[in-house]
Amino acid sequence: MYKKFILTYLLLQSIALFAQQNLLVNVYSRPVQSLNGKWNYIVDPYENGYYNYRYEPFDKQEKPSKSAFFMNAKQEDKTELLEYNFDKSPTLNVPGDWNTQTDSLFFYEGTLWYKKSFDYVSKKEGNRAFLYFGAVNYHADVYLNGKKLGTHTGGFTPFNFEVTGKLKDKDNFVVVKVDNKRCKECVPTLNTDWFNYGGITRDVQLVEVAATFIREYEIQLNPKNNKQLTGFIKLDGQAAANKKITVTIPELKIKKQITTDGDGTAQVTIDVKNVKYWSPENPHLYNVLITAGDDVLSDKIGFRTITTKGHNIVLNGKNVFLRGICIHEESPNNGKRVSTIEDARTLLTWAKDLGCNYVRLAHYPHNEHMLRLADEMGILVWEEIPVYWTIDWKNADTYANAENQLTEVITRDRNRASVIIWSMANETPSLPERNTFLGKLAKHSRSMDPTRLISAAMEQSNYEGNPLVKTIDDPFADVVDVLSFNQYIGWYDGLPEKCNEVTWKITQDKPVVISEFGADAKAGYHADKLTRFSEEYQEDLYVQTLKMLSKIEQLQGLSPWILKDFRSPRRQLPGLQDGWNRKGLYSDKGEKKKAFYILKAFYDAKAKQ
Numbered sequence: 001m002y003k004k005f006i007l008t009y010l011l012l013q014s015i016a017l018f019a020q021q022n023l024l025v026n027v028y029s030r031p032v033q034s035l036n037g038k039w040n041y042i043v044d045p046y047e048n049g050y051y052n053y054r055y056e057p058f059d060k061q062e063k064p065s066k067s068a069f070f071m072n073a074k075q076e077d078k079t080e081l082l083e084y085n086f087d088k089s090p091t092l093n094v095p096g097d098w099n100t101q102t103d104s105l106f107f108y109e110g111t112l113w114y115k116k117s118f119d120y121v122s123k124k125e126g127n128r129a130f131l132y133f134g135a136v137n138y139h140a141d142v143y144l145n146g147k148k149l150g151t152h153t154g155g156f157t158p159f160n161f162e163v164t165g166k167l168k169d170k171d172n173f174v175v176v177k178v179d180n181k182r183c184k185e186c187v188p189t190l191n192t193d194w195f196n197y198g199g200i201t202r203d204v205q206l207v208e209v210a211a212t213f214i215r216e217y218e219i220q221l222n223p224k225n226n227k228q229l230t231g232f233i234k235l236d237g238q239a240a241a242n243k244k245i246t247v248t249i250p251e252l253k254i255k256k257q258i259t260t261d262g263d264g265t266a267q268v269t270i271d272v273k274n275v276k277y278w279s280p281e282n283p284h285l286y287n288v289l290i291t292a293g294d295d296v297l298s299d300k301i302g303f304r305t306i307t308t309k310g311h312n313i314v315l316n317g318k319n320v321f322l323r324g325i326c327i328h329e330e331s332p333n334n335g336k337r338v339s340t341i342e343d344a345r346t347l348l349t350w351a352k353d354l355g356c357n358y359v360r361l362a363h364y365p366h367n368e369h370m371l372r373l374a375d376e377m378g379i380l381v382w383e384e385i386p387v388y389w390t391i392d393w394k395n396a397d398t399y400a401n402a403e404n405q406l407t408e409v410i411t412r413d414r415n416r417a418s419v420i421i422w423s424m425a426n427e428t429p430s431l432p433e434r435n436t437f438l439g440k441l442a443k444h445s446r447s448m449d450p451t452r453l454i455s456a457a458m459e460q461s462n463y464e465g466n467p468l469v470k471t472i473d474d475p476f477a478d479v480v481d482v483l484s485f486n487q488y489i490g491w492y493d494g495l496p497e498k499c500n501e502v503t504w505k506i507t508q509d510k511p512v513v514i515s516e517f518g519a520d521a522k523a524g525y526h527a528d529k530l531t532r533f534s535e536e537y538q539e540d541l542y543v544q545t546l547k548m549l550s551k552i553e554q555l556q557g558l559s560p561w562i563l564k565d566f567r568s569p570r571r572q573l574p575g576l577q578d579g580w581n582r583k584g585l586y587s588d589k590g591e592k593k594k595a596f597y598i599l600k601a602f603y604d605a606k607a608k609q
Contacts, residue, residue: 022236023158023159023160023216023408023411023412024130024132024160024207024209025214025215025216025217025411025415026297026299026415027132027158027207028368028372029297029298029299030207030209030297031123031207031208032132032205032206032207032208033118033120033205033206033208034203034204034205035094035116035118035174035204035205035206036094036203036204037093037094037116038091038092038093038094039091039092039093039094039114039115039116039200040086040087040089040090040091040114040115040116041089041090041091041098041112041113041114041115042084042086042089042112043105043108043110044069044110044111044112044113044177045108045110045111047111048067048083049068049069049070049084049111049113049177050068050069050111050141052065052067058070059141059143059148064146066082067082067083067084069084069113069175069177070113070141070148070175070177071146072086072115072146072173072175086113086115086175089115090102092199094114094116094199094200095134095200095201095202095203095337096199096200096201096337096339097137097198097199097201097336097337098112098197098198098199099195099197099198099199099336100334100336100337105198107569108198109180109181109182109196109198110179110180110181111177111178111179111181112178112179112198112199113175113176113177113178114175114176114199114200115173115174115175115176116173116174116204117171117172118172118173118174118206119170119171119172120167120168120172120206121169122167123208124208126210126211127208127210128209128211128213128237129162129163129167129206129207129208129209130160130163130164130206130207130209131149131160131161131163131174131204131205131206131207132158132159132160132204132205132206132207133152133158133159133160133200133202133203133204134201134204134367135157135158135200135201135202135367136152136155136176136178136199136200136201136202137155137156137178137180137196137197137198137199137201138153138154138155138179138180138181138182138186138198139151139152139153139179139180140152140153140176140177140179141176141177142161142174142175142176143174143175143176143177144161144166144167144172144173144175145168145172147166149161149163153186153401153404154187154401154405154408155180155201155364155386156329156364156365156366156386156405156409157365157404157408157409157412158202158368158408159408160207163206167206174204176200178198178199180196180197180198180199184392185392185395185398186398186401187385187386187387187391187402187405188363188364188386188388188389188391189388189389189391189392191389191390192363192386192388192389193568193570194363194566194567194568194581195330195335195567195568195569196569197336197337199337201339202367202368203339209295210292210293210294210295211237211239211294212235212236212237212238212239212243212292212293212294212295213235213236213237213292213295214233214234214235214236214290214292214295214297215234215235215236215264216232216234216411217233217234217268217290217415218231218232218268218414218415218449219231219247219301219415220301220303220414220415220451221275221277221303221451223305223307223450223451226277226316226317227271227273227275228271228272229268229269229270229272229303230267230268230269231267231268232265232267232268233245233247233258233265233266233290233292235260235264235265235266235292236264239293240260240264241260241262241263241264242259242260242261242262243259243264243266243292243293244258244259244292244293245257245258245259245260245266245290245292246258246289246291247268247288247289247290248288248290248291249286249287249288250287251286251287252272252274252275252286254270254272256268256270275303276303277303277316278302278304278375278417279304279316279378280357280358280378280379282378283302283375283376283377283378283418284302285300285301285302285375285376286300286302286303287299287300288300288301299415300375300376301415301417302416302417302418303417304316304417305317306420306452306453307453308453308482308510308511310509310510310511311509311510311511311512311553311554311556312511312556313453313511313513313556315380315420319556320357320380320556321556321557321606321609322357322513322556322557322558322559323356323357323557323558323603323606323607324357324358324359324380324382324513324557324558324560325351325354325356325359325559325560325562325585325599326359326360326362326515326516326559326560326561326562326563327347327351327359327360327362327366327562327563328362328363328562328563328564328566329361329364329366329367329370330564330566330567331343332346332347332350332564332586332590333588333589333590334588335567335580338366338367338369340369341369341373344366344367344369344370344373345369345373347370347563347564348370348373348374348377348379350564350586351379351563352379353600354563354585354596354600354603355599355600355602355603355604355607356379357378357379357607358379358380358381358382358557358559359374359380359381359563360381360382360384360423360559361381361382361383361384362426362561363384363386363426364385364386365383365384365385365405365408365412365413366383368412368413371383371412371413371416371418372416374416374419375416375417378418379418380418381416381418381419382420382421382423382515383409383413383419383421383422383423384422384423384426385402385405385406385409385423385424385425385441386405387402387425387426387428387437387438387441388425388427389426389427389428390429391425391428391434393433393434393436393437394433399437402437402441403440403441403444406422406424406441406444406445407448409422410422410445410448410449414448419452420453421452421453421454421455421482422445422449422452422453422454422455423454423455423456423457423484424438424441424442424445424454424480425438425441425456425457426456426457426486426515427457427458427459427486428456429459430459430473430474430475430476435476438456438476438479439476439479442454442479442480454479454480454481454482455480455481455482455483455484455513455515456476456484457486457515457516458472458474458476458477458483458484458485458486459474459485460472460485460487461474463505468501468502468503469502469503469504469505470487470502470503470504470505471504471505471506471507472485472506472507472508477508477510478508480510481510482510482511482512482513482556483506483508483510483511483512483554484512484513484514485512485514485515486515486516486517486561487514487516487517488516488519489545489548490519490541490544490545491520491541495530496519496529496540496541496543496544496545497544499544499545499547499548500544500547500548503551504551504552506552506554508554511554511556511557512552512554512555512556512557513555513556513558513559514549514555514557514558514559514560515559516560516561517545517549517558517560517561518538518541518560518562518583519537519538519541519542519583519595520532520533520538520576520581520582520583521533521534521537521539521582521583521593521595522534522535522576522577522582522587523535523565523587523591523593524587524591525576533573533576533582535593535594535595536594538583538593538594538595539593539594539595539598541595542560542598542599543598546598546602560585560599561583562584563584563585563586564584564585564586564587564588564590565580565581565582565584565586565587566580566581566584566588567579567580567581568580568581585599
């Protein structure tokens with residue numbers, strides 16, 4: 001009995017220490033208590049709430065000082081010196097970025113503390129509870145009732161901590177130290193072309209599950225046999241081994257029982273027939289029910305295959321041309337981080353209005369709303385982690401961070417039929433250490449999910465030194481399934497008329513997707529087609545670029561840059577940029593520019609072919 005107690009204790013300690021690396025999936029369908037809403041906050045640029053005056057962390061002390069902000073202390077008598085009070089501090093909305101909620105924090109990069117008080121009553125004795133964050137940008141230290149739960153690094157992926165046995169019926173408080181300072185070893189690194197929104201930017205929820213619950217699962221069509229579902233279901237808990245699990249798909253008349261192994265994992269192999277394959281034309285989703293004892297979890301999953309053959313991309317056995325657009329995670333009609341399903345639906349509806357069957361979610365994992373809606377609306381998706389421009393390639397911690405972000409997004413979205421491409425990077429230099437870095441990421445991605453394609457947004461170069469013949473000379477081109485690259489002929493490289501002179505020599509027998517092209521234009525600014533930042537310049541560039549790219553034999557898709565204007569501190573030209581990247585086909589106020597109609601006409605014609 002004592003030995004069993006020790007093993008149970010060690011298991012629980014392991015879960016408590018490393019819970020952020022064992023992600024709960026499908027929180028969408030689980031019983032939750034939302035902690036969204038008003039959170040008190042304290043701005044702390046000197047991090048006085050974390051370090052004492054000797055720069056020693058309070059949370060490393062055996063008995064932390066009440067001066068530590070995570071203690072949420074209150075003055076007990078009038079003689080006590082205490083220099084903070086969350087309950088008297090202002091509030092911010094969660095989810096949301098801090099930059100656009102108060103003018104004084106617009107460009108703030110540093111530490112800000114959040115606090116939320118709440119009550120909690122378990123629905124059933126013996127159940128377990130987890131504190132789940134959709135995303136926090138960038139580094140989070142999380143405390144519950146004055147005790148540290150753990151940390152998470154990475155601004156765009158979910159994480160959670162087990163809080164079973166740590167909650168009270170009344171007067172709980174969670175404190176989160178959020179630090180969005182950019183750093184050389186971060187992912188992304190110091191230099192980006194988007195706004196560094198800080199804060200708790202996605203939902204915060206208390207998730208209650210059974211004592212032994214469904215931690216993770218994947219149920220997809222076998223990429224080598226479209227008459228078979230394959231995957232796995234992973235249980236978590238003391239009763240996880242040799243446990244009966246039932247998978248039910250009523251529409252397909254499937255009720256399959258499987259049994260976990262000693263590790264709590266059960267392999268899924270189910271023969272199916274008469275499957276309605278998910279596609280942009282028919283985004284059919286099946287209700288899938290997984291039952292493991294007291295834990296019952298439902299999901300809506302589409303079944304489809306995605307492969308390549310020569311220079312074709314093949315969806316459900318048929319060639320598909322990706323009519324796409326890039327999207328940043330900013331709200332449709334203003335500059336702030338997307339946090340609502342309504343904003344996500346608007347962005348994807350704009351893409352469909354453009355004639356898109358595909359979107360590239362740049363340059364980081366977006367809110368889960370986007371993927372769920374893409375499934376529902378029939379939009380193919382490229383997902384990307386923020387390995388962007390020049391990462392600290394030789395730093396082992398930087399690689400571990402990138403791999404963890406990749407793990408978290410694959411874990412979250414591996415059952416979304418809309419996701420067809422995992423992207424490893426954007427516009428990275430071809431260096432030996434970079435090639436090793438990206439090669440390891442690609443290998444990790446394939447080990448986690450062999451059902452999807454691998455790509456990266458690479459850069460083009462001159463073929464045999466000829467500036468008018470472009471090619472892809474990059475060792476990582478041999479690793480990817482889809483050859484993708486960004487090109488800006490006519491904007492950063494000459495004028496639009498140069499597109500008439502340039503040809504392409506692609507030596508790899510792989511499908512080519514142009515991951516970016518474009519030009520800036522301020523909505524409503526009209527001039528001749530040679531005037532930079534005019535709608536006419538952008539319009540002409542789209543006309544000339546589409547003619548040029550259509551001559552590439554292997555061309556199987558496009559995702560021009562970008563759906564709508566977005567904030568970027570790099571873009572400072574007064575009167576035209578004013579802190580916005582203006583390459584959107586929609587303005588920051590949702591106005592369509594002239595180039596929108598050029599691309600729409602091109603896509604409408606492609607859809608009829």
